[in-house]
Amino acid sequence: NKGNHRHFMEKEIYEQPEVTAHALGHYIDFTQNRVDTVSGIDFARIPSLAIAACGTAYLAGLIGKYWFERYARLPVEIDVASEFRYREIPLSPRSAALFISQSGETADTLASLRYCKGLGLKTGAVVNVGDSTIAREADAVFPILAGPEIGVASTKAFTCQLAVLAALAVGAARARGTLSEDEVQALVKSLAEMPRLMGQVLNSIQAEIELLARELSKSHDVLYLGRGTSFPLAMEGALKLKEISYIHAEGYAAGELKHGPIALIDENTPVIVIAPHDRFFDKTVSNMQEVAARGGRIILITDEQGAAASKLDASHTIVLPAVDEIIAPMIFSLPIQLLAYNTAVFMGTDVDQPRNLAKSVTVE
Numbered sequence: 001n002k003g004n005h006r007h008f009m010e011k012e013i014y015e016q017p018e019v020t021a022h023a024l025g026h027y028i029d030f031t032q033n034r035v036d037t038v039s040g041i042d043f044a045r046i047p048s049l050a051i052a053a054c055g056t057a058y059l060a061g062l063i064g065k066y067w068f069e070r071y072a073r074l075p076v077e078i079d080v081a082s083e084f085r086y087r088e089i090p091l092s093p094r095s096a097a098l099f100i101s102q103s104g105e106t107a108d109t110l111a112s113l114r115y116c117k118g119l120g121l122k123t124g125a126v127v128n129v130g131d132s133t134i135a136r137e138a139d140a141v142f143p144i145l146a147g148p149e150i151g152v153a154s155t156k157a158f159t160c161q162l163a164v165l166a167a168l169a170v171g172a173a174r175a176r177g178t179l180s181e182d183e184v185q186a187l188v189k190s191l192a193e194m195p196r197l198m199g200q201v202l203n204s205i206q207a208e209i210e211l212l213a214r215e216l217s218k219s220h221d222v223l224y225l226g227r228g229t230s231f232p233l234a235m236e237g238a239l240k241l242k243e244i245s246y247i248h249a250e251g252y253a254a255g256e257l258k259h260g261p262i263a264l265i266d267e268n269t270p271v272i273v274i275a276p277h278d279r280f281f282d283k284t285v286s287n288m289q290e291v292a293a294r295g296g297r298i299i300l301i302t303d304e305q306g307a308a309a310s311k312l313d314a315s316h317t318i319v320l321p322a323v324d325e326i327i328a329p330m331i332f333s334l335p336i337q338l339l340a341y342n343t344a345v346f347m348g349t350d351v352d353q354p355r356n357l358a359k360s361v362t363v364e
């Protein structure tokens with residue numbers, strides 16, 4: 001049932017404040033502002049963490065890597081599952097591995113899980129479908145509680161995966177003593193505020209996104225740029241746009257632009273720059289400057305502080321509320337998803353069932 005939405009994808013985008021709150025509530029005790037001790041993986045003892053997943057779940061894992069490394073000082077080895085299992089990565093049996101999958105049935109992710117079990121690693125499944133094969137075979141299950149996701153393009157499962165990975169990373173930091181109790185509390189407080197901020201953003205950007213999507217639907221190629229956790233988000237933005245609108249799109253690390261992709265820039269190539277006002281903002285803006293100098297059309301997605309600080313003329317700026325760094329990837333997912341969705345609606349594609357794609361990929 002789509003309710004009063006045109007597509008399941010739209011309904012699922014708008015469900016995110018509710019489902020992410022549900023997901024976070026499973027790992028965080030909001031009354032005490034503390035992360036519950038996660039059972040199943042002994043984050044205090046493992047020397048490193050491996051992560052394998054496919055598609056959007058892989059991009060959630062990449063953002064998770066930034067968090068586990070920064071907050072819990074835990075080295076993370078991550079790859080797309082179809083490469084992970086054949087790379088013969090030197091993995092210690094004292095390590096643990098996480099497998100992220102909405103469906104819990106993705107063949108390559110399941111094969112990576114079996115491979116790690118065979119090597120003696122402790123395994124954890126970050127899954128939406130609780131009675132799936134990956135959930136059954138893993139030593140520990142970390143549910144993302146997004147509810148059924150019908151649209152082939154993943155939206156709410158992505159932000160719920162992020163919510164769970166953020167909670168696990170903060171839990172790991174607490175277990176490993178890599179952050180002070182105050183720092184942990186501050187992160188937990190930011191996470192607690194996230195669902196409400198998501199609601200606020202969803203209610204405020206729709207009209208603006210529709211205008212931009214109309215413009216985007218005329219493009220043949222779109223570039224997405226970001227730094228830090230906004231880099232995987234740039235790749236997710238490109239993936240979302242290409243899978244439902246069939247417009248060619250690529251996500252790049254903002255700093256990589258000058259090493260090749262800048263050759264693509266002309267006045268017909270929109271460049272979507274994802275830049276919250278974080279530690280990387282000035283660097284990203286200077287990369288944006290390089291695009292502007294070559295006549296590129298820039299759509300800047302930033303926050304209030306970023307909009308005030310960038311003196312550059314973007315052809316359009318989407319301004320979100322200023323939020324703490326740990327929740328920025330979830331909040332900035334919203335304009336990214338809505339932009340892809342509305343562009344596809346303009347193009348008249350089958351948004352919930354894009355050509356050539358299946359919701360669950362059970363062949364390798």
Ligand code: F6R
Pocket residue numbers: 054055056057058100101102103104105106109152153154155239240243359360361
């Ligand atoms: C993208 C998308 C796919 C899936 C990928 C993994 O919108 O939906 O890239 O993320 O096929 O699927 P799961 O998470 O079920 O393992």
